[in-house]
Amino acid sequence: MSQPTPAPSRPKAAPPSASRDVFRKRLRHGLLAGVVGIAAAWLLTLTGITDAFEARSFDWRARLLAPRSATTDAVRLILLDQASLDWGARENGLSWPWPREVYGFILDFCRRGGAAGVAFDVLYTEPSAYGVADDAALAEAGKRLDKLALAVFLGRETGEDTSWPAAMPANPLTVAGLDPWLAGLPPAEAPVYPKAAFPVPDVAAGAKLLGNVSQEPDPDGIYRRVSLFGVFDGRPVPGLALATFLLRYPGVSLAVAPDALHLGKSVIPLDPWGRVIPRWRTSEAFPAVSAAAVIQSELALRDGGSPALDPEMFRDRFVLFGFSAPGLLDLRPSPVAGVTSGVEIHAQALESLLSGDFLRDAPPIADWGLTIALALVSGLAVSLTTGAVANAACVALLIPLPGLLALAAYSLGVWLPLALPETAVAAALATAVLIGYATEGRQKRFIKSAFRQYLSPAVIEQLIANPDRMSLGGELRELTIFFSDLQGFTSISEGLGPQELTAFLNTYLTAMTDIILEEGGTVDKYEGDAIIAFWNAPLDQPDHAARAVRTALRCQRRLADMQPLFQEIVHRDVIMRVGLNTGEAVVGNMGSNSRFDYTMLGDAVNLASRLEGINKQFGTQTMISQATRAAMGATIAARTIARVAVVGRAEPVVVSEPLWPEEAAERAEMFAAFAKGLDAFTAGDFANALEQFSQIAAADPAAASYVVRCRDCLTVPPENWKGVCVMTSK
Numbered sequence: 001m002s003q004p005t006p007a008p009s010r011p012k013a014a015p016p017s018a019s020r021d022v023f024r025k026r027l028r029h030g031l032l033a034g035v036v037g038i039a040a041a042w043l044l045t046l047t048g049i050t051d052a053f054e055a056r057s058f059d060w061r062a063r064l065l066a067p068r069s070a071t072t073d074a075v076r077l078i079l080l081d082q083a084s085l086d087w088g089a090r091e092n093g094l095s096w097p098w099p100r101e102v103y104g105f106i107l108d109f110c111r112r113g114g115a116a117g118v119a120f121d122v123l124y125t126e127p128s129a130y131g132v133a134d135d136a137a138l139a140e141a142g143k144r145l146d147k148l149a150l151a152v153f154l155g156r157e158t159g160e161d162t163s164w165p166a167a168m169p170a171n172p173l174t175v176a177g178l179d180p181w182l183a184g185l186p187p188a189e190a191p192v193y194p195k196a197a198f199p200v201p202d203v204a205a206g207a208k209l210l211g212n213v214s215q216e217p218d219p220d221g222i223y224r225r226v227s228l229f230g231v232f233d234g235r236p237v238p239g240l241a242l243a244t245f246l247l248r249y250p251g252v253s254l255a256v257a258p259d260a261l262h263l264g265k266s267v268i269p270l271d272p273w274g275r276v277i278p279r280w281r282t283s284e285a286f287p288a289v290s291a292a293a294v295i296q297s298e299l300a301l302r303d304g305g306s307p308a309l310d311p312e313m314f315r316d317r318f319v320l321f322g323f324s325a326p327g328l329l330d331l332r333p334s335p336v337a338g339v340t341s342g343v344e345i346h347a348q349a350l351e352s353l354l355s356g357d358f359l360r361d362a363p364p365i366a367d368w369g370l371t372i373a374l375a376l377v378s379g380l381a382v383s384l385t386t387g388a389v390a391n392a393a394c395v396a397l398l399i400p401l402p403g404l405l406a407l408a409a410y411s412l413g414v415w416l417p418l419a420l421p422e423t424a425v426a427a428a429l430a431t432a433v434l435i436g437y438a439t440e441g442r443q444k445r446f447i448k449s450a451f452r453q454y455l456s457p458a459v460i461e462q463l464i465a466n467p468d469r470m471s472l473g474g475e476l477r478e479l480t481i482f483f484s485d486l487q488g489f490t491s492i493s494e495g496l497g498p499q500e501l502t503a504f505l506n507t508y509l510t511a512m513t514d515i516i517l518e519e520g521g522t523v524d525k526y527e528g529d530a531i532i533a534f535w536n537a538p539l540d541q542p543d544h545a546a547r548a549v550r551t552a553l554r555c556q557r558r559l560a561d562m563q564p565l566f567q568e569i570v571h572r573d574v575i576m577r578v579g580l581n582t583g584e585a586v587v588g589n590m591g592s593n594s595r596f597d598y599t600m601l602g603d604a605v606n607l608a609s610r611l612e613g614i615n616k617q618f619g620t621q622t623m624i625s626q627a628t629r630a631a632m633g634a635t636i637a638a639r640t641i642a643r644v645a646v647v648g649r650a651e652p653v654v655v656s657e658p659l660w661p662e663e664a665a666e667r668a669e670m671f672a673a674f675a676k677g678l679d680a681f682t683a684g685d686f687a688n689a690l691e692q693f694s695q696i697a698a699a700d701p702a703a704a705s706y707v708v709r710c711r712d713c714l715t716v717p718p719e720n721w722k723g724v725c726v727m728t729s730k
Contacts, residue, residue: 026383029435033379037428038372041420054419055220057403061410061418062224062280062335070285071355074116075347076317077288078106079324084292096327099130100203103321104141106291109298110319111145113311117247119149119240121213121322121330121343124199135202142206149243150199150207153214154230159195164233167201169210173246175229175236176255181274182231184258191274192231211243215345222333225275226349228261228268241349244318263353269360277359277415278348280336286347289313291321318354320347362409362416370416374402375424382432391436395429474588479534479600480548480580480628481608482521484512484555486529487575487616496570504569505529511562512555512576519551524599534600537587545582545631549658552578552622553636577621579612580658581605582628603649610646611655614727618642619701626654637664639671640678641702645726652724657702670696674703681706682723686713 044050088094094102103120110118128134142148152168153159164171182190193214198204212230217223228242236254238246246252255262261270268276289309297307322343323330330342352358381394402421409416486492486508493501509526516523516533520541524532533551535544559576566574583604589596611623618641629638638656645652664671677692690710697704709725 023384027380029439030380030383030432031376033383033428033432033435034372034376035379036431037375037379037424037426040427041371041375041424044423045420050419050423052220053423054417055218055222055224057406057418057422058224058415059222059335061407065407065410066336067279067281068284070281070351071357072351074317074354075286075351076314076319077286077341077343077347078291078294078319078321079288079341079343080291080322080328082325082327084290085325085327087292087296097129100124100128100134101130101137101141102295104137105295105298106321107138107141107145107148109294109301109309109311110314112298112301113314114316115145115147115314115319116316117147117149117244118145118319118321119151119211119244119247119346121151121240121320121346123151123153123197123213124203125153125197127200127202132202135200136205138203139206142208145206146208147247148207149209149211149240149247150204151213151240152199152210152237153197154193154212154232154237155195155197155214156193157195158214159193159197161196161198162194162233164235165198165201168198168204169207171210171235171237172250173229173236173238174254176253178231178236178256181256181258185272185274189273190231191227191229194232196232209243209246210237211240212237213240213342213346215239217333222335223345224335225271225273225277226345227275228349228353229274239349240320240346241353244320244346244350245353248318266356268353268356268358271361276349276352277361278352279355279357279359279413280334280348281351282336283340283344285351286344287313318350320350322346357413359410359413359415362414367417367420370402370405371421371424374398374421375428378425378428379432382429382436391433395433398425398429401425474586474590474601476584477537477587478544478583479536479585479587479604480544480582480631481585481600481605482516482531482533482535482548482551483579483609483612484531484552485577485612487577488572489529492570492572492574500569504566507565508559508562508574511558515554515558516551519547519554521547521551522598525597534585534587537600538598543633545628546633546635548580548582549624549628549632549636552580552624553658553660556621575621577612577615577623579608579610579615579623580628581608581611581625582631583607583625606648607646607653610648610727611653614644614646614655617725617727618705620657622658623655624658626656629656629658632658635661637661639664639674642678643682643724645724647727652722670700674700677703677706681710684721684723686710686717690714 041050085096088098088102103122107118124135124138142150182192198210199207204210212227214230215223215226218225226239226241228239229236230239231237249264252264253262256270256274259270261268261276270276293308297309297311300307301311320343322341324341324343331339332342332345334340334345334348378394378398381398382391385391385394399422402418402425405421406416406418492504496504505528508529509531512531513523516531519535520539521533521535522537524534526532533548535541535548541547555578556576559574563573581604583602585600585602585604587600588598590599590601591597607625611625615621615623620641623641624632624638632638637659639659640654640656643652643654659667673692673696677689680686680689680692687710690707693703693706693710697707
């Protein structure tokens with residue numbers, strides 16, 4: 001009685017516990033990488049490096065997202081620029097400093113235009129060199145305007161006054177909650193100033209308000225934050241931007257709290273030092289005119305003429321006057337400009353006051369919370385994914401993520417720190433990659449070690465990504481094939497000893513191989529002095545023909561540069577011949593089960609080898625088939641050499657010589673003559689062809705080879721001529 005055939009056993013799946021163990025291991029590695037990233041970020045904060053990085057990253061955000069126009073269109077600038085100084089000296093003989101009555105013309109023009117308020121970012125701390133009457137003229141213009149804010153400088157170490165002078169305009173500003181707010185700040189950081197520099201009384205008499213123009217830059221010297229007010233002699237003093245605002249809204253209420261300044265119904269975020277962060281705009285947001293143009297326009301209006309500027313441009317707008325001429329030393333660096341006029345910094349703050357779009361600092365807990373979360377996500381993402389492509393994708397997505405979040409927050413009015421989370425993410429990713437390299441990278445290192453002697457680096461990378469490809473087999477692909485050989489290598493080798501020959505070959509092959517690999521080629525093999533390579537396998541390269549031809553030209557150029565070195569070794573010119581063909585070939589792992597190589601087979605390969613040898617028939621050094629010429633595109637020039645019938649092929653092949661475009665342009669006239677000779681030769685007009693080729697034979701080896709052919713054909717006319725040169729040897 002026959003026994004039933006047992007059913008074939010199914011392959012056993014990996015036990016669930018093994019998969020769980022692998023997952024837990026990767027999870028631990030990811031968490032460890034995240035913790036390392038957090039620790040690295042914290043350590044860098046102790047050095048101050050992240051602070052500098054953070055400041056620069058804010059400038060990047062400010063420049064990238066800076067509005068090019070103002071929200072309110074309510075701020076105008078009058079700048080005393082270099083053109084104004086030149087005009088004053090040329091037209092009026094004015095030397096610096098100008099008489100102060102000249103500035104009265106500016107105030108009168110603003111009054112004529114109905115400006116909402118005018119602020120001068122100029123310190124008049126010394127009497128005019130032109131006398132008291134000059135100061136009085138400026139003050140009278142200010143009184144006529146009745147909307148003028150002048151500058152006062154509050155300092156910790158600079159200034160002669162320690163109390164409010166009686167001759168100065170009374171300060172109407174009151175800030176509710178000021179004393180408790182100041183008490184909560186460290187004395188060294190509170191905006192309380194023991195000294196001040198006031199304008200001279202004769203000038204100050206024309207001011208409605210005084211505005212503080214002293215601003216403190218960040219440690220790197222860039223002005224990113226602005227003080228809206230300071231405290232001197234127990235009383236709050238508005239900054240120039242706030243003083244300008246108060247010229248139009250004198251009765252607005254102010255109250256200060258630990259993190260905000262309440263201005264009427266608006267809430268302005270304050271940093272821990274009582275400063276604000278304007279929404280920085282480009283200079284284009286603040287229309288500016290030169291002081292010279294304003295003065296000339298006022299004078300023209302007084303004389304009944306036509307002004308260059310219409311005073312209506314200042315109607316109901318705030319006008320700030322300041323210096324922008326380099327020699328007047330009032331240029332300041334800002335986040336959106338390398339240097340800008342000091343008055344523009346006040347304009348930035350004033351525009352944000354009017355539009356209510358000051359930025360706020362993200363709370364520290366949000367900064368660290370984001371840092372911790374992104375560091376852990378980064379470590380886990382790399383650790384839980386497999387493969388170089390997946391890891392690279394994680395890195396590519398996570399590295400820019402803190403920057404994208406910071407940009408999004410900035411657009412919403414929040415300064416979200418970038419340096420800390422970016423540092424943590426980078427450190428976590430790097431740690432996760434290193435852990436993966438030290439653990440799961442063992443198999444990759446084994447494959448590289450085992451096959452680096454036989455396969456190209458690109459093939460090895462594919463084997464690492466797909467270990468199942470370590471088996472015999474091939475595929476049909478379009479390749480561009482490269483064959484090179486040295487002319488007269490046998491005689492070269494006979495004249496050198498073993499060590500000299502080895503050194504010569506190694507130097508030559510290294511130089512040529514470096515270029516092949518730079519252009520993405522795969523070196524198939526070396527056969528003595530011969531190099532065999534190909535493109536478009538194992539990786540797809542749509543421009544494989546152009547890469548291969550460019551490689552041949554670069555190799556010839558490199559060989560020419562190396563001739564002095566080789567002359568010392570072999571005492572002769574070293575000439576390399578290259579053949580290139582594009583066509584389908586079988587490419588893949590070929591050999592035995594125990595030893596195989598990544599190589600190619602096919603008729604297209606054979607033709608490339610034939611073309612290398614045909615070079616010597618025409619005196620050329622590089623020859624390409626018509627298929628390669630058609631595929632390489634127009635970036636590389638070429639000239640047709642011949643139609644040849646090669647051994648082993650029934651159909652003739654059109655062959656060409658590739659050229660650098662500049663070489664083709666330089667020798668265009670000679671190549672045109674060659675083309676005429678070739679046309680005559682192909683048509684069987686050997687006498688005409690001989691005449692054409694003879695004219696350029698001395699400078700063109702290809703033409704010289706045709707001179708011989710034409711004479712042979714004239715001596716023994718060929719039968720059934722079809723314009724094809726028959727090659728009788730390989």
